[in-house]
Amino acid sequence: MFYIKIFFQYVAQYMKTRMQYRADLFVEFISDLLFQAVNLIFILVVFGHTNLLGGWTRDEIIFIYGFFLVPYALFSSFFNIWDFNERYIVKGELDRILTRPIHSLFQMVLERMELESLFGALTGIAVMVYAGMSLGLVISWADPLLFLLFVIGGMLVYGGIFVMIACISFWADARTSIMPMMYNIGNYGRYPVDIYNSVIRFILTWVLPFAFVGVYPAAYFLGKEEWLLYSFLTPVMGIIFFGISILIWNSGVKRYRGAGN
Amino acid sequence: MKDAITVRNLKKEFKAYSSRSGLKGAFRDLLTRNYKIVPAVNDISFNVKQGEMVGYIGENGAGKSTTIKMLTGILTPTSGEVTVNGMNPHRDREKFVSTIGVVFGQRSQLWWDIAVQESFRLLKKVYKVSDEQFESHMAHVIKTLGLEPLLDKPVRKLSLGQRMRCELAAALIHNPPLLFLDEPTIGLDVLVKLKIREFLKEINEKYNTTILLTTHDLTEIEALCERVVMLDDGKIIYDGALKSLKEKWGEGKEIEFQFLEEVEITDLNSITASSEVKWEKNDKEPIYTAIVEDNDELISLLIAKVVADLKVKDINIKETSTEEIIRNIYDRGIS
Numbered sequence: 177m178f179y180i181k182i183f184f185q186y187v188a189q190y191m192k193t194r195m196q197y198r199a200d201l202f203v204e205f206i207s208d209l210l211f212q213a214v215n216l217i218f219i220l221v222v223f224g225h226t227n228l229l230g231g232w233t234r235d236e237i238i239f240i241y242g243f244f245l246v247p248y249a250l251f252s253s254f255f256n257i258w259d260f261n262e263r264y265i266v267k268g269e270l271d272r273i274l275t276r277p278i279h280s281l282f283q284m285v286l287e288r289m290e291l292e293s294l295f296g297a298l299t300g301i302a303v304m305v306y307a308g309m310s311l312g313l314v315i316s317w318a319d320p321l322l323f324l325l326f327v328i329g330g331m332l333v334y335g336g337i338f339v340m341i342a343c344i345s346f347w348a349d350a351r352t353s354i355m356p357m358m359y360n361i362g363n364y365g366r367y368p369v370d371i372y373n374s375v376i377r378f379i380l381t382w383v384l385p386f387a388f389v390g391v392y393p394a395a396y397f398l399g400k401e402e403w404l405l406y407s408f409l410t411p412v413m414g415i416i417f418f419g420i421s422i423l424i425w426n427s428g429v430k431r432y433r434g435a436g437n
Numbered sequence: 438m439k440d441a442i443t444v445r446n447l448k449k450e451f452k453a454y455s456s457r458s459g460l461k462g463a464f465r466d467l468l469t470r471n472y473k474i475v476p477a478v479n480d481i482s483f484n485v486k487q488g489e490m491v492g493y494i495g496e497n498g499a500g501k502s503t504t505i506k507m508l509t510g511i512l513t514p515t516s517g518e519v520t521v522n523g524m525n526p527h528r529d530r531e532k533f534v535s536t537i538g539v540v541f542g543q544r545s546q547l548w549w550d551i552a553v554q555e556s557f558r559l560l561k562k563v564y565k566v567s568d569e570q571f572e573s574h575m576a577h578v579i580k581t582l583g584l585e586p587l588l589d590k591p592v593r594k595l596s597l598g599q600r601m602r603c604e605l606a607a608a609l610i611h612n613p614p615l616l617f618l619d620e621p622t623i624g625l626d627v628l629v630k631l632k633i634r635e636f637l638k639e640i641n642e643k644y645n646t647t648i649l650l651t652t653h654d655l656t657e658i659e660a661l662c663e664r665v666v667m668l669d670d671g672k673i674i675y676d677g678a679l680k681s682l683k684e685k686w687g688e689g690k691e692i693e694f695q696f697l698e699e700v701e702i703t704d705l706n707s708i709t710a711s712s713e714v715k716w717e718k719n720d721k722e723p724i725y726t727a728i729v730e731d732n733d734e735l736i737s738l739l740i741a742k743v744v745a746d747l748k749v750k751d752i753n754i755k756e757t758s759t760e761e762i763i764r765n766i767y768d769r770g771i772s
Contacts, residue, residue, distance in 0.1 A: 182562060182563065185562045186559070189548075189555060193548075193550045268544065271511050272544060274510065279531065434502075
């Protein structure tokens, strides 16, 4: 309960800070919208040339992509930790975090949130609606709830993987360039995994389960019965991966050496 | 009374790897690294009572910050026991930190972009401080530190002195019984320093707040702390009253003379040949300093002898400053 209250306190503070720079906010809003519009057009153009990919129709692939954008947007809003090593380990900002009575990872999430990234979710939903309409999908009453559940699951999968990568900094001194690589691998989850080689598929399902951010949950809404089990595994995988990442984080914090001053 | 801080055989070792020189060395480093275990804090023990103000001093790299970080739960000790406010700082960290306040002089606790009062308000929520408590306590803090005109300014627009006062206030939002200050007045002007000292004394008296202070500014220690813990190379080399440190290692008194006529050191030596005196001449001014044992009779005897033989313009009796004492200890070691 306390964490939820604190979360909204930080959100309110974030908005206030943002609103102090009115011109900035306006420009950012416009540029975000433009960015998302360009993104949307890009997707339609790229997929316009492919009609069938490994048994999936063009609209299905667009739908998966649209779905992927939603958990991804949530992930980028709240797990903005790509510069964790420099900012918190090398500069020693973690010192400050550790002297406050809130879980350190949660504080990082609060401090680094970028709510503008949520716009990406709107694009994603727009893409899904477009693709859904051309596919003639029907929405049942449970769908919005399941959608929410899958989106959160996907976000947790993504967040869990990146928290684990950030944790490397606790053990290794030098900065690693794994982060950008992971962003690339993360993109593979946008495409139907059965078009890949079985090894890659296994990796994307169980090792770096990016498939749970895109294909698997989206498949449920596309009515792909054969993927049903995987679809419903999404929240489970999210909880497992995120849970493991918290455990690793907690033991990493014990190894934190601080920055000399 | 219960101790606020108990430290037993505390040790912190860092694993550092030393790189070999040159390109060839770099390649060898890739395969096998030379690890060295460096003890930053080496087997220290001390207690701090509730309400005490303790100065924690030492040269750069002596292990001050490392100790503070272990006491605040940021770092895990390699071995040894730490109990602060009845808790193990690292194990119970989230619960523990709401009983302490921390100011790191070189690191900001406040949010850069938001107004000072917003930072306070957010911290108030973080530390679950009730409105009444906040009102009564913080109103006082804000007034004493003179923060009213700064409250609606964003932190990035404050000067260093203004920011440090706000940092101090922020560390006290939950009115902690124990306050850690790591070089709180580094780079501040005299007026702000004085204000902060006054304030620290006041909260110490009012709330019986324990304060552990590290600083390079010894006047600060002199003004605030009765007890000092001195650290060198990760070990405690002195723990006790500041006064007895002076008595023990103060190298007697210095008496400065200025004469009306030209005087040579040899003259002075012959005048005072009967007593144990060391004469020194100042390089820039014609001032001669006699260093003698701190003994009133000896001093008056010396002055009498000098005044009888030479025309004196000015006499000045000085005690060795804490700074000199500490410099001497570091130069020569404790023994």
